[in-house]
Amino acid sequence: MTKPKILALSQRDQYLLSMPTLDSQLPALFENGEGVEHVTAYCPGCGGHVHSARIRGVVVRPLRSLIVIEALAACPVCKAASRVDYRIHEACSVSNLTRNGWVGPF
Ligand SMILES: [Zn+2]
Numbered sequence: 001m002t003k004p005k006i007l008a009l010s011q012r013d014q015y016l017l018s019m020p021t022l023d024s025q026l027p028a029l030f031e032n033g034e035g036v037e038h039v040t041a042y043c044p045g046c047g048g049h050v051h052s053a054r055i056r057g058v059v060v061r062p063l064r065s066l067i068v069i070e071a072l073a074a075c076p077v078c079k080a081a082s083r084v085d086y087r088i089h090e091a092c093s094v095s096n097l098t099r100n101g102w103v104g105p106f
Pocket residue numbers: 043044045046047048075076077078079080
């Protein structure tokens with residue numbers, strides 16, 4: 001029987017975990033009233049969903065037309081930590097950071 005691999009958290013991951021929950025920072029809205037009300041992350045450990053009350057990190061607005069979310073989701077079921085990286089554009093399209101780089105906007 002093999003032990004599950006536990007990846008060490010990077011310094012950036014530890015910083016994100018020290019930040020407030022996304023719940024406390026959302027909604028983040030554009031001037032047109034559209035935007036992000038909440039985020040749910042997919043857990044790669046167990047396939048479950050992690051609500052924004054259990055995701056910690058930063059929500060920043062580098063441009064009036066762009067919301068950037070960089071966070072770490074801590075799964076309450078399997079304890080896996082996974083990165084949450086989104087760029088939300090004012091047209092309400094979303095780019096997602098994957099292993100292959102930024103994908104989108106969709
Ligand atoms: Zn999980």
